[in-house]
Amino acid sequence: MMMIMEVEVSSKFKLEKAVCNHGFFMMAPNTWHPSTKTFVRPLRLLNNNTDQVKRMLRLSKEDEEAVEAFHKLHSDAADKGFGRLFRNPSLFEDIVKTFLLCASRFEDSLGRAEKLCNLNPERKRGRRKRAQVNFPTAHEVLSFGMSKLERTLGYRCDVIFDLATDVVSGRVDLDRWENSITDGDELYKELIHRKGIGNFVASNILMCIGFYQRVPLDSETTRHIKQIHHHCGVNKVTDEMVKDIYDKYAPFQTLAYWFELLEYYESKVGKLCLLEKADYKKVTGSLIEKRISSSSSSSIHICDNLVI
Numbered sequence: 001m002m003m004i005m006e007v008e009v010s011s012k013f014k015l016e017k018a019v020c021n022h023g024f025f026m027m028a029p030n031t032w033h034p035s036t037k038t039f040v041r042p043l044r045l046l047n048n049n050t051d052q053v054k055r056m057l058r059l060s061k062e063d064e065e066a067v068e069a070f071h072k073l074h075s076d077a078a079d080k081g082f083g084r085l086f087r088n089p090s091l092f093e094d095i096v097k098t099f100l101l102c103a104s105r106f107e108d109s110l111g112r113a114e115k116l117c118n119l120n121p122e123r124k125r126g127r128r129k130r131a132q133v134n135f136p137t138a139h140e141v142l143s144f145g146m147s148k149l150e151r152t153l154g155y156r157c158d159v160i161f162d163l164a165t166d167v168v169s170g171r172v173d174l175d176r177w178e179n180s181i182t183d184g185d186e187l188y189k190e191l192i193h194r195k196g197i198g199n200f201v202a203s204n205i206l207m208c209i210g211f212y213q214r215v216p217l218d219s220e221t222t223r224h225i226k227q228i229h230h231h232c233g234v235n236k237v238t239d240e241m242v243k244d245i246y247d248k249y250a251p252f253q254t255l256a257y258w259f260e261l262l263e264y265y266e267s268k269v270g271k272l273c274l275l276e277k278a279d280y281k282k283v284t285g286s287l288i289e290k291r292i293s294s295s296s297s298s299s300i301h302i303c304d305n306l307v308i
Helices: 015-019 047-055 062-071 075-080 093-102 106-118 138-143 144-168 175-180 185-190 199-209 217-227 238-250 251-267 277-282 285-295
Strands: 030-034 036-044 301-302
Touching: 015 047, 062 075, 062 238, 062 251, 075 251, 093 106, 093 144, 093 175, 093 199, 106 144, 106 238, 106 277, 138 144, 175 199, 217 238, 217 251, 238 251
Parallel strands: none
Antiparallel strands: 030 036, 036 301
């Protein structure tokens, strides 16, 4: 069923800037059409579907205030219209996709997200061949069973199944994480004690919620700090190094880091909003560096200025 919704945005809002800035937008069931600058994906039929759209594009009053405050600290980001990091319609989907991104080639992460969507029972109900299936809920993940998840996701199935179990049972209240906790450090301490959650996953969850103080540390962060900030001689990038570079943008350190990362990617592969799906696998710093070295690559329709 096609639903028509209108969401009010500011005069400075650009859809491609709000969507094409994080690997999430490339992961199923999210689909970006570069020729028309249109974003397409299924949504759950909830009481207020516009909330899902506002969450993905960060259109709340608090998000607008955060963008304005960040732009006052970072003139380059303001000039480029960067300040909203794309996320998914739900925090559960954000967390599962973060697990899929861990210790994995980006191409493999993309594949696992698509396979996970294809486990959805909607695929088996004789729906039209080209109809999109949605990302599974926690209840649906449990219905797949551990053996099917393991065949699809490998060792990541354990932490994802455990998260779904705790969400369904009520042991984990994602709404509390997202809407009731006002201290990012408090939530970080809670997250870091969960099985399978280290610095990268915990910091990424905070980023998705809107706490930007902790830069997620992974191999890509390490590559970026060493290369862009000239720390090539160090063996390990530390929290202190990250703080020295980004604390001047507090409390938006992650936004400042991500702006640099996005600028680097687009300087090498072109605007992400113009990439075709087949080229998504090229968008990692390690692959970019290898290419440089070797040469020395319900549904919702959101149009450019209107949500339909």
